[in-house]
Amino acid sequence: MDVARGATQLLSSQNVGDLVDSVEAFLFDCDGVIWKGDALIDGVPQTLDMLRSKGKKLVFVTNNSTKSRRQYAKKFHSLGISVNEDEIFCSSFAAAMFLKVNNFPREKKVYVIGEEGILEELELAGFTGLGGPEDGKKTVQLKPNCLFEHEKTVGAVVVGLDQYINYYKLQYGTLCIRENPGCLFIATNRDAVGHMTDLQEWPGAGCMVDAICGSTQKEPIVVGKPSPFLMDFLVQKLAF
């Protein structure tokens, strides 16, 4: 099976037909390709309709981990595009699939520096997530005799875009990675910035991931674009 991994030459009216005929599945980025913030990009519905009419498989791949596949399907629908959850591959789902494929023990927990999407995908895959939005309001005070407790059963820390990042979460994730033997450090992606609104770029998951690299002196396993995990997983999923 061929998967279009991005054009190696500019598309023109002469060669676009050849491209469409020669591949069976198209992977689309979402942010800046399908939409910018909450605004649909011109020409998208027509392009998708054309590809569907030719029987092509479509996969929508986004590094944004704030939503789950279910939440992304809802966003597509709100923009007037009909997309099935199975056609969506967001990095929150990628994190859960990485753990599943690698037989992460069900009795261990996963600490999340990130948003709701990661927790939802973890739960759907049968894992127990901690942290996330709930820890966004927690604070710490660096005073004598202050001991920060963390769960020793945490076997993985998943870090994604987190607009409620705080020192509490950074310390929690850092302690798990530094002190829990074998604890995995998983990054949904390392994008520097993203179009979180339609007008401006904002710090992406790369910001939170690098913060944890800074405090742990460790490098993460990246599960979103452009990781080999994501491409291997998709190719398997799309295999005929």
Next chain:
Amino acid sequence: MDVARGATQLLSSQNVGDLVDSVEAFLFDCDGVIWKGDALIDGVPQTLDMLRSKGKKLVFVTNNSTKSRRQYAKKFHSLGISVNEDEIFCSSFAAAMFLKVNNFPREKKVYVIGEEGILEELELAGFTGLGGPEDGKKTVQLKPNCLFEHEKTVGAVVVGLDQYINYYKLQYGTLCIRENPGCLFIATNRDAVGHMTDLQEWPGAGCMVDAICGSTQKEPIVVGKPSPFLMDFLVQKLAF
């Protein structure tokens, strides 16, 4: 002039006298050397008294940027040690001195991801600081038509340890570095962790600095240990 830059051999009762006789100034780290959290380390007052009685110059160097020299002098006094502000070299002061030595324009502003110490040292050096603790309570909502405004007059972003780190500050600093022409990115230090309390290690400035590296894809100018700036500045200051 000789400055003791750390022992190249283990000190023993045989050679400690030679070391003390052979150098004129001693640089001490604070965190883990003078104190742990707010607890004084055994033997410190006696050692300092002995060195002072021999007429040695003492300099207390700390990468912790949360306090100013004035605030550190107060901490020394609260632990029963008499230290002059001029003997203290904290990385908050280093950041201000870096700007001064490099003739940073007075009309430009400095955005601070960090705590009170940096703002106080900037002000003492005649610079205008923005951000810091004041921005610790600010939030953002990533919604359509959301445009984050930042001051175009910011010519430097100083990043240090910040227990009130949030997405607002990360976006502010990121925008200044990415969009204000020539804006400097200054790190007080890149320590992964520090003894912010006496019982445990906590994420250090390296965590916040790397977060900004992640969102800007730029490397900072480091002014604290182990930067050449700090050693050159101290050697000049201590020169007879």
